[in-house]
Amino acid sequence: MRKLKMGMIGGGKNAFIGSVHRIAANIDGLIELHCGAFSSNPELSKESGRELFLPMEKCYGSFEEMILTESKLPQQQRMDFLTIVTPNFAHFAPTMLALNNGFHVVIDKPMTLSLDQAKQLQQKVKETGLILCLTHTYSAYPMVKQARKMIADNALGKIRKVMVEYPQGWLSRLYESEGNKQALWRTDPTKSGISGCMGDIGTHAAQLAEYMSGLKISKLCADINIVVEGRQLDDDGNVLLKFNNGANGVLVATQIATGEENSLKIRIYGEKGGLEWHQMEPNSLLVKWPDAPAQIYRTGNDYLSNVARFNTRIPSGHPEGYLEAFANLYRNFALTLSSLLQGKTPTEEMLDFPSVDDGVRGMAFIEHVIASGKSDQKWFDFKI
Amino acid sequence: MRKLKMGMIGGGKNAFIGSVHRIAANIDGLIELHCGAFSSNPELSKESGRELFLPMEKCYGSFEEMILTESKLPQQQRMDFLTIVTPNFAHFAPTMLALNNGFHVVIDKPMTLSLDQAKQLQQKVKETGLILCLTHTYSAYPMVKQARKMIADNALGKIRKVMVEYPQGWLSRLYESEGNKQALWRTDPTKSGISGCMGDIGTHAAQLAEYMSGLKISKLCADINIVVEGRQLDDDGNVLLKFNNGANGVLVATQIATGEENSLKIRIYGEKGGLEWHQMEPNSLLVKWPDAPAQIYRTGNDYLSNVARFNTRIPSGHPEGYLEAFANLYRNFALTLSSLLQGKTPTEEMLDFPSVDDGVRGMAFIEHVIASGKSDQKWFDFKI
Amino acid sequence: MRKLKMGMIGGGKNAFIGSVHRIAANIDGLIELHCGAFSSNPELSKESGRELFLPMEKCYGSFEEMILTESKLPQQQRMDFLTIVTPNFAHFAPTMLALNNGFHVVIDKPMTLSLDQAKQLQQKVKETGLILCLTHTYSAYPMVKQARKMIADNALGKIRKVMVEYPQGWLSRLYESEGNKQALWRTDPTKSGISGCMGDIGTHAAQLAEYMSGLKISKLCADINIVVEGRQLDDDGNVLLKFNNGANGVLVATQIATGEENSLKIRIYGEKGGLEWHQMEPNSLLVKWPDAPAQIYRTGNDYLSNVARFNTRIPSGHPEGYLEAFANLYRNFALTLSSLLQGKTPTEEMLDFPSVDDGVRGMAFIEHVIASGKSDQKWFDFKI
Amino acid sequence: MRKLKMGMIGGGKNAFIGSVHRIAANIDGLIELHCGAFSSNPELSKESGRELFLPMEKCYGSFEEMILTESKLPQQQRMDFLTIVTPNFAHFAPTMLALNNGFHVVIDKPMTLSLDQAKQLQQKVKETGLILCLTHTYSAYPMVKQARKMIADNALGKIRKVMVEYPQGWLSRLYESEGNKQALWRTDPTKSGISGCMGDIGTHAAQLAEYMSGLKISKLCADINIVVEGRQLDDDGNVLLKFNNGANGVLVATQIATGEENSLKIRIYGEKGGLEWHQMEPNSLLVKWPDAPAQIYRTGNDYLSNVARFNTRIPSGHPEGYLEAFANLYRNFALTLSSLLQGKTPTEEMLDFPSVDDGVRGMAFIEHVIASGKSDQKWFDFKI
Structure with a gap:
């Protein structure tokens, strides 16, 4: 090597x-x-x-x-x-x-x-x-992988509901008119494509939802908005979801949630339990039970699955972050x-x-969600 | 007196x-x-x-x-x-x-x-x-009233987005078949009416959203579900919202979020700032700004508005709860x-x-949301 | 009746x-x-x-x-x-x-x-x-009683360490010179006795430590301070503790922790586990294990001990607070x-x-801690 | 270059x-x-x-x-x-x-x-x-540097109290007898010197307290313990502190806090405000005021001081951790x-x-604290 x-x-x-x-x-x-x-x-x-x-x-x-x-x-x-x-x-x-x-x-x-x-x-x-x-x-954070593994092992039973949200606030003003370089290309259709917010962060949320749950989105109904006047691409959207096993879900992605930083969060509920993960405090995974106290799974502990430990570098209590996830x-x-x-x-x-398959699904997500946003039809089948 | x-x-x-x-x-x-x-x-x-x-x-x-x-x-x-x-x-x-x-x-x-x-x-x-x-x-919690007042005073600017969610887990099994008295009547159409979850807690979420934001729901698009097999009334739903000032929103109410207690939460975003309140930790109100640190407003402090202080009985740091809100x-x-x-x-x-006017709006919400859930039409006008 | x-x-x-x-x-x-x-x-x-x-x-x-x-x-x-x-x-x-x-x-x-x-x-x-x-x-909060019961049942093993702290900030200025009625009598030796802070809140912290742990303070070494110039009684103190089973501890009580409300918190560690309770979020009890995820015990759940449930009025997720504890x-x-x-x-x-026995121990605590604060002797036996 | x-x-x-x-x-x-x-x-x-x-x-x-x-x-x-x-x-x-x-x-x-x-x-x-x-x-975390800068700029006024604690649980059993390599040398006087816990983590806590506050420890009174039977070096200690400006403090370092990971936390209170930082959620700095809502300063924001921004690599909301601090x-x-x-x-x-000067102070801290732990004398002057 x-x-x-x-x-x-x-x-x-x-x-x-x-x-x-x-x-x-x-x-x-x-x-x-x-x-x-x-x-x-x-x-x-x-x-x-x-x-x-x-x-x-x-x-x-x-x-x-x-x-x-x-x-x-x-x-x-x-x-x-x-x-x-x-x-x-x-x-x-x-x-x-x-x-x-x-x-x-x-x-x-x-x-x-x-x-x-x-x-x-x-x-x-x-x-x-x-x-x-x-x-x-x-999807490369260790606690995301822990969650995925627990769900795959049926710890939560059949999955019934997925709530994923990705609120940011950095486009709450028309920053592209103030010379912000990141804002400029991300709101420009010639650089970004047919979608702004949904392409930039909605795809992350959708991929995370599918990766963690092990399910695939099968239908969606989207409300896609340009909230800040003068902007060319969507900066906000709310999407109702159906998954291939019958579970329902909601995906919110927005860049006009004033004051939010990068607050990606996901909750998944099954017949037997639920779990919750928040990107801004990524070393904790909250697992909830109907008849027992909720548990806080934490990065770096021996009780985690192999895959979570494989994607961690330091002992518990030493926080890892975005760069370590990227490095994974x-x-x-x-x-x-x-x-x-x-x-x-x-x-x-x-x-x-x-x-590359995630890439294809991501692009399909963008095209479906933008089409749905423009349509009076309630549910769109998600198919590639 | x-x-x-x-x-x-x-x-x-x-x-x-x-x-x-x-x-x-x-x-x-x-x-x-x-x-x-x-x-x-x-x-x-x-x-x-x-x-x-x-x-x-x-x-x-x-x-x-x-x-x-x-x-x-x-x-x-x-x-x-x-x-x-x-x-x-x-x-x-x-x-x-x-x-x-x-x-x-x-x-x-x-x-x-x-x-x-x-x-x-x-x-x-x-x-x-x-x-x-x-x-x-x-709507009787002091920090809800604080939020309402700040929004009314334009502290957040024009409101753009309202996210309200009310996840409970207590109907994640068919408890009505196990003799649970609360579950029995709440899932029985002859006792509860045309809706279960939306009537029981969806109405709370909708009323809270309108009360805090000062806005009125003007359109909705609902996904209404019976998740637990054998149940007679909805136990779950996700609703896209439009408000009378053009703001958009999402309302999630579910009683099959396994492991959740009574986790009502609301977030409202305006042009100038955002705020967040969680019923299970009701004495804090998180207020977020684009260019300054977020602030934690807390019950019982002198810096609060008159209406928040009027609805509080004890000094800051002494937690008040559900019963005090009810008592208000x-x-x-x-x-x-x-x-x-x-x-x-x-x-x-x-x-x-x-x-009684809130009661009328609540009943209208139930009827609209259930009708929308059954329909292929995307948006329903909310009118009484 | x-x-x-x-x-x-x-x-x-x-x-x-x-x-x-x-x-x-x-x-x-x-x-x-x-x-x-x-x-x-x-x-x-x-x-x-x-x-x-x-x-x-x-x-x-x-x-x-x-x-x-x-x-x-x-x-x-x-x-x-x-x-x-x-x-x-x-x-x-x-x-x-x-x-x-x-x-x-x-x-x-x-x-x-x-x-x-x-x-x-x-x-x-x-x-x-x-x-x-x-x-x-x-000591009347349900989760305090839950903790006491778990410790009494040996869930944590032999207790080794007790950390109790009670920071307030409301005396961080010389408010008694500004006409604050509460401040006036609490800082006046003729009204309050030989101690201010230790008498007012140190006694709460000591009683809570003994009540929850089931132990008795046997020795102490105190640093007692008048921090705000012009004040007549102590407004701050830090106390090293020894308990009757050999455990050690620390008690901090202060009224000059600027910006703190009523932030009483206790942590107890035993051979097998630890726990943590915070008065300002009193419906949660965090229980920590060496080889398993931490658990969040919550008020109102069926998995709690009888004594915790006996001292609760409403279902889980409906927060109770200071007034309900007082009502207990x-x-x-x-x-x-x-x-x-x-x-x-x-x-x-x-x-x-x-x-009345707690009252006697409280007065003994005040007298010992004030005497220790004035002394060059390191450890004082705590006896009545 | x-x-x-x-x-x-x-x-x-x-x-x-x-x-x-x-x-x-x-x-x-x-x-x-x-x-x-x-x-x-x-x-x-x-x-x-x-x-x-x-x-x-x-x-x-x-x-x-x-x-x-x-x-x-x-x-x-x-x-x-x-x-x-x-x-x-x-x-x-x-x-x-x-x-x-x-x-x-x-x-x-x-x-x-x-x-x-x-x-x-x-x-x-x-x-x-x-x-x-x-x-x-x-001391290399950005929010630690932010706190240090704010204190140096007198944002909190004269510092009155420093509470620093470093609870770990990984030595709550006699792991050195079970072949744990880290435990073996850290509890062996020939490898570690005269102190275990105080040398390993007490020095971190003391350095952090001095670095953030800008003060120097001038006196101390220590309770130093070997809690786990059979261990050769201290695994726990509580220390009363005095600083060179008259402030008081408490330092707790322990490795027998069962269930704790690496829970270093510091709180500093001044005449005008207080602040709190927790290593396990290092991207937030809580700043507290007597007459205004507490504020949450967060890594990566433009409102931070130059020194905090200089020690950050990614935008707000993208968590940084221990490795990034080390990399600083x-x-x-x-x-x-x-x-x-x-x-x-x-x-x-x-x-x-x-x-090297911090290294000298660290070794002096170890020698003073261990000497104090063995002595009946209450206060030891800390001098080098």
């Missing part, structure tokens, strides 16, 4: 999510930054690379240049995989080019601009046998890739990261 | 809500129990009265007997008002008879079995000028009645309790 | 604790206010009585007049017991007079001005067989008294309220 | 804290692992190094070999600094050797086995001008070192990490 070499597209100076990806890739010492096309401006790309201690020849001026140049290097000298941290509209082309040139890919969500693009990537991944990891960070994605992806490079079969625990 | 004399209909031995009403009426020493028809069984009524230290002649065998007998007594010897704590189906007749005989009424929610009955009572109250207090307890209803009702009896005009603070 | 008749000494208009006692006595409908000497000013006493709907002849001008007059009435017409809600310095005389005239007594803590007075009352209670209930409210004292006292009046033996659950 | 090269002493396979140091050093991409003497067993050292992708020639068999070999390499090829993650008894010799050979040092606390050793290191650091960073992790130490140390290597003066923010 050796360190894996990562190429990065996007993530230049001042880009928020690029630095998160680098930290996440750094944490476990399994991955090293090998090259980058950090900006579509070649000067900026080089400047960003220099600050990251890269040699200048590894700072490319475009993703095409990087992928094509690296693909011609001997295997020991070229990047092992590519991570794509650009805005949505700039996901598809580099991903497709990378897959066509034999590179594995890590990519931020939502995966593409449209369901059609997503299906093309799905097909390509299937053909090439390459790995695509989609960074739905929230990179670590599991890296362990999977290393296994494959060594000709071994990755374990189930290694393979536990969102894939 | 003197103690007011209360007659009680229902609330015999082992009845949960009857004892709550008596405690609430006792707390402030403004009301004394004067007579009762505690059960439709005259023996049980007398036995209940004896345990409450009533003289036997004040333990009536039926509500008709009580109302008619008391109405013939000189004013100093008869009851001043009637409190009705029977199941829903037994609200209308005694209330109408009481009003027709000149007695003021306190009554539990939902007010009647149908919107039509509710409108009849509304008309009668209007004609007689008598007072009807509907015991929506949750009785106290405000009693102060109003005493003022009227003395020929004075009650203050706005005294008059701050739910009225 | 009949309603018990209560006489009150102190508690006139604007007195905080008098109104708390009346509410607590009212709640369960077992007690009626019969007479009072509400103020040492006869006019004020009558005015207070009128507002409480008492006949004028039952509003006495002094406690001596009330006790002597009532004692001459036939048993059916006189008060059954006396409640004393005056400042500390005015506890001893009316209590002794009441006991000498055959009246049971409810009295606020600390019981007297000195340990010597306390022992005289203890001796008198022993001689007369009358009942004295000391209103250590905090009055109710248990009233049930005990009613049993005795009917010639029955009170049950253990009825007898579960603090007695 | 370039990546700094780190040599590691200790931290071989299965060592908990070694992996924490490596993650912390990795996170920001400023440091690379260059060499190590991971174990006193040369085979184990090489095996550990291989797993960390080090070339075999950089896996040394002893710290002496590593320091002396590296010191002879040209500056560009040798390590820049040394990190020492061995048990206490193995801190002094490698640190002194490193300093004598011109290497900067990062070292875990407590710094040495005795105050005398600590003073020798302090003297050596002074002579050489090298940098020593002591990893008191808890390494990052600030690395920025300081890089500045010096480039001939620049480090900023105040870069220099914000615990130094």
Whole structure:
């Protein structure tokens, strides 16, 4: 085994999510930054690379240049995989080019601009046998995995109700008119696609609901809103859900919940018990019983399932956070890739990261929910 | 001023809500129990009265007997008002008879079995000028009143979103088949009317949302479910809301959220800030700002509004609860009645309790939400 | 059984604790206010009585007049017991007079001005067989009783450590110089005795620690402070404790913890587990285990011990508070008294309220802790 | 600027804290692992190094070999600094050797086995001008720095009281007799020195109290206990404190608080306000006021001080934890070192990490507190 070499597209100076990806890739010492096309401006790309201690020849001026140049290097000298941290509209082309040139890919969500693009990537991944990891960070928290395992083991009985909510407040004003860079592209249909809030955070909520419950959304009825005057894309929405086992649910995603930070929360109720997890205090999982005291499961304890412990680095009482969850994605992806490079079969625990199939479901969620929001029809079947 | 004399209909031995009403009426020493028809069984009524230290002649065998007998007594010897704590189906007749005989009424929610009955009572109250207090307890908590006042004073700016939820778990099994008395009548259409969960707790959530926000529900789209097999009435529902100022909202009421106790919670977001209140920790009100730390408003402090302080009995840090909230209803009702009896005009603070109009809106909510749940039409206008 | 008749000494208009006692006595409908000497000013006493709907002849001008007059009435017409809600310095005389005239007594803590007075009352209670209930409210919360029972049942194993703290902030300024009535007498040695903070709230903390743990303080080492310049009595203190089974502990009581309300909290650790209770969120009891998730025991649930359920009035999820805890004292006292009046033996659950012995221990605590605070000797034996 | 090269002493396979140091050093991409003497067993050292992708020639068999070999390499090829993650008894010799050979040092606390050793290191650091960073992790959390800044800016007024507590439960049994490796050395006087609990976590609590308050402990009175039978060193203690400005305090550190994880908590009260921080939910800082609602300051918000924002990597609502706090130490140390290597003066923010002086105070704290625990004298002056 050796360190894996990562190429990065996007993530230049001042880009928020690029630095998160680098930290996440750094944490476990399994991955090293090998090259980058950090900006579509070649000067900026080089400047960003220099600050990251890269040699200048590894700072490319475009993703095409990087992928094509690296693909011609001997295997020991070229990047092992590519991570794509650009805005949505700039996901598809580099991903497709990378897959066509034999590179594995890590990519931020939502995966593409449209369901059609997503299906093309799905097909390509299937053909090439390459790995695509989609960074739905929230499903990588240890207590989310604990919850998923308990539900899979039937600890709660048949699941009846899923309540997932993702309130943020950072778009409660028209910040895109005040020069906020994050707000600018996320509210711009040419950069973000047909949805703002639902694409950005609604997809996280939907993926978390399906991942934790083990169920699939089968119907939905959406109220999709542009609350702040002058905005071009939805900044708020409430969705009634039905799941494939008959359970019902509610999904709320909003970016105009003034004063909220990043308050993703999920509650799942079954015949025998319920549970509750809150991203802002992620090391606790509250489990509720009808005839016994509620229990607080906590990260790092021996009583947790193997999968929860596998995705934890430090003992109980030492809080882990968002960056460690993100690092779990990179670590599991890296362990999977290393296994494959060594000709071994990755374990189930290694393979536990969102894939191109989650990307397709995410894009389908966006398209259904936006269509439902515009329609007078009550229930929409969710099908891909 | 003197103690007011209360007659009680229902609330015999082992009845949960009857004892709550008596405690609430006792707390402030403004009301004394004067007579009762505690059960439709005259023996049980007398036995209940004896345990409450009533003289036997004040333990009536039926509500008709009580109302008619008391109405013939000189004013100093008869009851001043009637409190009705029977199941829903037994609200209308005694209330109408009481009003027709000149007695003021306190009554539990939902007010009647149908919107039509509710409108009849509304008309009668209007004609007689008598007072009807509907015991929506949750709107009587001091921090609910603080929130209402802050919103009315525009502290949050224009309201944009209301999230109200009321998860309980006590009907997560078919308890009505196991002899649970509360479950029996609440799931029985002949006792409860056309709705179970929405009538029992959905109405509380809707009333709280309107009371706190100062808005009115104008449209709704409901998913109404019978989750537990064999049950006759809804035990779960999720409702999309629109309010008269354009705000959107979500209302969840469920009695199959296994492990939940009585977890009513409301969040309201405006242009300038948001707030959050949770019934199970009712002495805190969390107020959130976009550019400043969130604040925890707490019962009993001098910085609160007059109305919050008027509805509090003890200093900060000494927790108040459900019974004190319930007692606020009785106290405000009693102060109003005493003022009227003395020929004075009650203050706005005294008059701050739910009225027959809330009862009409509650019944309309039930009828709309059940109709919407059965319909393929997406949005229903909410109108009375 | 009949309603018990209560006489009150102190508690006139604007007195905080008098109104708390009346509410607590009212709640369960077992007690009626019969007479009072509400103020040492006869006019004020009558005015207070009128507002409480008492006949004028039952509003006495002094406690001596009330006790002597009532004692001459036939048993059916006189008060059954006396409640004393005056400042500390005015506890001893009316209590002794009441006991000498055959009246049971409810009295606020600390019981007297000195340990010597306390022992005289203890001796008198022993001689007369009358009942004295000391209103250590905090030990009357249902979850405190649940904790006590679990510890008594050895659920935590041998107790090793007790951490009790009672931070308040209401004396963080020299409020007694600003006309605050509560501050005035509580910081005045002629009214309060040799201690301010330790007498007022340190005694609550010590009683709670002993009640919940079932242990007795055997040694202490105190740091007692006057933090606010110009104050006459201690407003802050930290005490190291040893208990009779070898456990150690810490007691912090302070009234200069700026911004704190009434934040009494206790944690007890044994060989097998630990628990934590906080007065400001009193319906939860956190129980911690070394090899399993922590549990949240909640008021009103069937899984609680009999004694916890006996001291609860409403179902789980309906918060109870300070007034209900206070009412538990009055109710248990009233049930005990009613049993005795009917010639029955009170049950253990009825007898579960603090007695004259707690009063003696409280006064001994004050005297030891103040002496230790002044001494260079490290450990003081706590003995009575 | 370039990546700094780190040599590691200790931290071989299965060592908990070694992996924490490596993650912390990795996170920001400023440091690379260059060499190590991971174990006193040369085979184990090489095996550990291989797993960390080090070339075999950089896996040394002893710290002496590593320091002396590296010191002879040209500056560009040798390590820049040394990190020492061995048990206490193995801190002094490698640190002194490193300093004598011109290497900067990062070292875990407590710094040495005795105050005398600590003073020798302090003297050596002074002579050489090298940098020593002591990893008191808890002072590196952003909200701790926010609190320190607010106190320094007099937001709370003069500080009056400091309550710091550090309850853990992991030594509630005699785990050292059950083969627990961490327990074995931490309870062994030859490895840990004269103190167990006070040395391991009491020092963290004392350092945090002084760092946050800006005060210095001036007197103490300690109750030091061996609670679990058969243990050789203290596992529990309670300490009364006086600070140099007259404030009082309490420090509790215990490892027998059964069921507690790593529950470090601090509260500080001043004339004008108070604050509270809890390590297990580290992204919130509760600030309390006498006449206004309490405020919740949260990591990542623009309203925070520069120093809090400088020590944060991600936006509000994305929880940071223990590893990020640890990484702040390494990052600030690395920025300081890089500045010096480039001939620049480090900023105040870069220099914000615990130094050899904290190490000396920590050892003095241990020696005073253990001496006080054995003495009948009440107060000990704390002086170095």
